[in-house]
Amino acid sequence: MENDTSSLGVLPRVLGISSVGVVCILLMLKLGNRRQYKLPPGPWAWPVVGNLPQLKGNPGFYYKVLDFREKYGDIFRLQMGVHNVIFVFGHRYVQELLCNKGELITKRPNWMYIPDKLLHGKGIVWSFGESWRTMQANLKSAQEDPIVVSALQRHLAAEYEMFQSHAKKCSSHTLEDLIRQVAFNFLSSFLMGKRYSYEDEDMVKIRDKLADFSRCMATANCVNFLPFLATLERAKIKEAEDDQDFVFSQFREILQEKSNTSRTGLLSDFFQIYLSKSENERSADGMTEIDLLRTTVDMFVAGTDNLMVSTKWILMALVKYPDVQSKCRSEIIEAVGRDQRVQSEDRQRTPYTLATIKEIQRMYSPVTLTPFHCPEQDITVGGYDIPKDSFIMIDCRAPCKNGQFWKNPDVFSPDRFLDLNGTQRLPETCFIPYGTGPRYCIGKYIADIFLYMFTANILQNFQITTRNPEEQLSFENVFNLFGLHPLHFDKVELKTFDE
Known part of the structure; x- marks a missing residue:
C-alpha cells in the first residue's frame, strides 16, 4: 500500500510537469508561427491594455495615430486592448488595399x-458576405x-423652406440644430418617405434614441477592446438595446402604414421598394424585415452625423474664403435666379459651385479613417504581412493632400476640379471623402445631392459670415466618435442680404 501511495503522489507531479511542458510547446509553436509573418513595426505595448493609454486625450484618436x-x-500596428490593429497610410498602400485587394x-x-451583442450580423455597416452585398445593391x-x-429633391426643397424660415427669425434652434434637423429629415425622406416638423415629439424621441444608440455603438467603445469590462457596461448596453427596440417599433409602424x-403608386422611398417585393423575393435577396430595420438605423446613425459635420465644414470654408463665396453666389443667381429653388440637376449649370464643394471636401472632409476591415486570407501590403482576420484601419484623408497628384495641395483652389476634363483623370484613391473600393460609403449618392442642394440654396439666400467678421474664424478641430469636428462653428451666422 505504501508503494501504491507513493506512486499516486508521483502521478500528479508527472501530470503537472507534462502540462507545463505542453503549454511551453504550444507557446513555442505560437511564437514560431508568429515569426513566419513579417508584421509591420509598432511601439511596445502594455499587458492587457496595449497602447490604448497612448491613444487617449485631446485632440483625439486620429492625431494620436498620426504621431x-x-x-x-505609413504601415504600422498598435495593440488596442485584446486586438492587434494595423494602420495603413499613403496613396500607394491605400490603392493597393482598397482597390487592388478590395474584395479580400x-x-x-x-x-x-x-x-x-447588439447587431447580430445585420445591417449595412457591420455585416459582410451575401447579406451585406444584397443590402448594398438595394441601397x-x-x-x-x-x-x-x-x-427626394421635392422633400429637400420643402425642408429648405422650413430651414430658411427658422434661420431668418430669432429661433430657439441654433444653426447646428437646424442643420441636424434638415439632415435627419432628408434621410427620413429617402428611407421612409416621411418628414417631421421640428417640434414633433415622435421625431425628437427617435432622433435622441438614435443618438444615444450611436454613442454606445461607436467602435471606440472600450468594451470592444477590453471585453472584461462588459459587466461594468451592462446597464448601458441594456439601455442601447431598449433604444433600438423603441426605434424599431416606430419604424415598424411606418412600414405597416405603407x-x-x-402598392400600385410610384416607388419613391426605400421602404416602398422593400414592400414592393414579395416575401419570397425578400428571402431570396436576404432582405428580411430585420435586415431592413437594422440598415435603416445604420443609415440614420452614420448619415446624420456625416451630412451635418460636412455641412458645417462647408459653411466655415465659405466664411474663410469670401471671394469664393461671392463667386459661387453670382454663378447660382445667373444660372437659376433668386426666386427659384436650386435643384440637383443645376449642378451642370453651376460648375464652380460644385467644384468649390469638392475642394472643401478634399481639404476639410471630417472622415479620417475607414471602419475596420478584415482580410479573408493572409495578405501582404508594402512588404508586410497582414494575417487573416487582422483589424485594418485605412487613411482616407492623406491621399487628398498628396503632392504627387495635387498641385499645391495645401492651397484652397476650386479651379483644380474645373481642370479635370475627360482626358485627365485622377487615380481612384486621390479623392475619397466617401472611401473607395467595394466597401465605399453607400450613402455617397444622396450625400452629394444633399450637400450641393443645401449649400447652393443657402448661398442663394444668405450671406455666410460670423458674429464678428473682423475676427478670423478658427478652424481648430477635435476628433470625435465620427471624425473631425470644428470647435468654433457656433461663431458662424447666416444673414439675409437686407440685414
Missing part, C-alpha cells in the same frame, strides 16, 4: 463585443432610381 505614423511610417478585405469584425439601386431622386396603402 505613431510619423515615427513608424470586405469583412467586418462583427464578432467584437458591442456589434456581436445603391434606390439612390440611383430617378423616381426616388425626384421625390403596407396598408395601395
Whole structure:
C-alpha cells in the first residue's frame, strides 16, 4: 500500500510537469508561427491594455495615430486592448488595399463585443458576405432610381423652406440644430418617405434614441477592446438595446402604414421598394424585415452625423474664403435666379459651385479613417504581412493632400476640379471623402445631392459670415466618435442680404 501511495503522489507531479511542458510547446509553436509573418513595426505595448493609454486625450484618436505614423511610417500596428490593429497610410498602400485587394478585405469584425451583442450580423455597416452585398445593391439601386431622386429633391426643397424660415427669425434652434434637423429629415425622406416638423415629439424621441444608440455603438467603445469590462457596461448596453427596440417599433409602424396603402403608386422611398417585393423575393435577396430595420438605423446613425459635420465644414470654408463665396453666389443667381429653388440637376449649370464643394471636401472632409476591415486570407501590403482576420484601419484623408497628384495641395483652389476634363483623370484613391473600393460609403449618392442642394440654396439666400467678421474664424478641430469636428462653428451666422 505504501508503494501504491507513493506512486499516486508521483502521478500528479508527472501530470503537472507534462502540462507545463505542453503549454511551453504550444507557446513555442505560437511564437514560431508568429515569426513566419513579417508584421509591420509598432511601439511596445502594455499587458492587457496595449497602447490604448497612448491613444487617449485631446485632440483625439486620429492625431494620436498620426504621431505613431510619423515615427513608424505609413504601415504600422498598435495593440488596442485584446486586438492587434494595423494602420495603413499613403496613396500607394491605400490603392493597393482598397482597390487592388478590395474584395479580400470586405469583412467586418462583427464578432467584437458591442456589434456581436447588439447587431447580430445585420445591417449595412457591420455585416459582410451575401447579406451585406444584397443590402448594398438595394441601397445603391434606390439612390440611383430617378423616381426616388425626384421625390427626394421635392422633400429637400420643402425642408429648405422650413430651414430658411427658422434661420431668418430669432429661433430657439441654433444653426447646428437646424442643420441636424434638415439632415435627419432628408434621410427620413429617402428611407421612409416621411418628414417631421421640428417640434414633433415622435421625431425628437427617435432622433435622441438614435443618438444615444450611436454613442454606445461607436467602435471606440472600450468594451470592444477590453471585453472584461462588459459587466461594468451592462446597464448601458441594456439601455442601447431598449433604444433600438423603441426605434424599431416606430419604424415598424411606418412600414405597416405603407403596407396598408395601395402598392400600385410610384416607388419613391426605400421602404416602398422593400414592400414592393414579395416575401419570397425578400428571402431570396436576404432582405428580411430585420435586415431592413437594422440598415435603416445604420443609415440614420452614420448619415446624420456625416451630412451635418460636412455641412458645417462647408459653411466655415465659405466664411474663410469670401471671394469664393461671392463667386459661387453670382454663378447660382445667373444660372437659376433668386426666386427659384436650386435643384440637383443645376449642378451642370453651376460648375464652380460644385467644384468649390469638392475642394472643401478634399481639404476639410471630417472622415479620417475607414471602419475596420478584415482580410479573408493572409495578405501582404508594402512588404508586410497582414494575417487573416487582422483589424485594418485605412487613411482616407492623406491621399487628398498628396503632392504627387495635387498641385499645391495645401492651397484652397476650386479651379483644380474645373481642370479635370475627360482626358485627365485622377487615380481612384486621390479623392475619397466617401472611401473607395467595394466597401465605399453607400450613402455617397444622396450625400452629394444633399450637400450641393443645401449649400447652393443657402448661398442663394444668405450671406455666410460670423458674429464678428473682423475676427478670423478658427478652424481648430477635435476628433470625435465620427471624425473631425470644428470647435468654433457656433461663431458662424447666416444673414439675409437686407440685414
